[in-house]
């Protein structure tokens with residue numbers, strides 16, 4: 001398949017935080033309210049767009065067996081967050097694009113990934129996906145697709161997963177809004193705080209977040225993708241092997257820096273960096289960096305380094 | 312004066328949903344042709360022992376209720392819903408209806424709080440109990456005729472280090488032990504997790520196809536079995552001392568703190584563990600074992 005003559009149509013991308021405060025208690029802190037307004041601005045833009053699909057990659061949905069894709073047409077449940085259960089329950093009733101879920105899983109398999117759809121009543125849709133979909137698409141105007149973040153996947157696998165999303169979008173001719181649900185710095189306070197006193201956990205986290213926002217604001221998505229390992233080392237708690245959202249987002253939207261970026265809000269969520277950002281593909285160009293991390297088209301599995309060089 | 316409460320047994324009870332799936336209990340929606348007998352038969356043997364023990368409550372420390380802000384305790388008397396495993400939904404969709412000993416949970420929370428640990432009671436009725444709790448409790452007590460307490464796993468291994476986890480989980484264990492003593496209750500502790508914890512990222516078309524099951528790598532196997540030997544030898548203090556290294560080397564699920572918590576509450580047994588079975592599940596290393604503080608009832612199982 002040649003990408004050149006089979007380009008997907010991606011209307012714009014959204015990067016937004018997973019924590020439930022903007023949904024459940026926007027009034028508890030001025031910053032939560034600003035994040036809520038930013039979500040609402042995105043919702044309006046989605047409504048005004050001609051999108052056929054909202055495609056979500058959520059860092060709060062970990063998978064182990066390959067890459068899982070939600071494929072239950074109408075998941076209905078009441079979700080409660082593990083940490084923030086005291087802020088309230090999150091009932092949901094979503095509309096999933098099952099055709100796209102199947103198409104995405106097949107496209108991932110074609111690129112060497114292990115992938116499967118999940119369609120089970122009561123499947124626990126993660127906090128990040130619930131928050132994003134509730135706020136961005138409250139009336140289910142547009143069907144959604146949610147893909148998991150594999151715990152063990154690193155750069156190659158994540159980039160190939162993004163490219164598979166492009167394949168499926170092009171194949172089905174669907175106009176998409178691409179949504180990544182992830183914090184910037186993800187270190188939270190390890191104690192309960194009064195929401196009014198919320199702030200970014202440390203100056204260092206704030207500094208790095210500001211730098212990342214500068215790149216987003218300038219539309220330099222591929223540069224962020226290339227900087228992912230640094231970002232992981234500097235401001236990400238080592239819950240998973242790498243900071244992956246920018247890899248997936250760039251691979252899905254297009255691995256370049258030709259975007260108009262807009263930071264709609266940046267606020268603290270229990271110490272973590274929460275930002276609502278939009279990226280719209282454009283003709284302009286920014287950045288003149290070249291990186292030495294090779295691009296990758298297919299996933300070939302583990303390299304079995306452990307077994308090499310053994311007696 | 313009320314008699315002193317005590318811990319009557321500590322169980323290492325791994326929770327791969329595969330084991331419940333393989334057992335086909337009526338509560339689970341998925342159907343299997345079996346699998347993982349070494350672990351399931353071991354569990355059944357331990358469940359039989361539990362039937363002979365007089366106890367009031369199972370206290371479970373689970374890695375699948377992950378909290379970053381302190382340690383949380385289930386705080387409502389009943390939870391009824393369906394637990395669908397987010398990782399293996401094809402295997403585990405379990406309808407549960409369980410009772411919680413809220414009084415003991417609150418006492419443990421208070422004791423932990425007094426020890427300087429950040430804590431929270433979970434009182435949202437819509438909360439779904441995690442599948443680690445359900446799998447371990449179901450396999451230890453398929454009749455579900457005892458109340459439970461679930462303690463969340465604070466993720467301090469990831470926020471700080473496995474050394475910090477070890478210290479904090481040990482402090483929590485001491486606090487819970489004190490609370491149990493004061494409560495006058497007879498308590499079974501449940502440490503719910505695998506040992507080595509590297510999974511295969513693909514699954515056989517038939518997940519219970521045992522011709523495909525094996526440990527992820529030999530290094531993990533050797534580590535797991537080293538721990539088993541130390542448990543047989545009653546060297547639990549030493550096991551906890553090397554917990555950070557073990558956890559790092561085998562990406563062990565001991566990162567959650569459950570095992571350190573249980574050993575600390577049991578006072579680091581120097582008597583031999585009862586070993587019920589070791590087997591891999593989708594590459595991870597799983598051991599069913601127990602620590603019986605009573606010299607008269609402690610058995611040499613395997």
Ligand SMILES: [Fe+2]
Pocket residue numbers: 326327374375443504505564
């Ligand atoms: Fe687990």
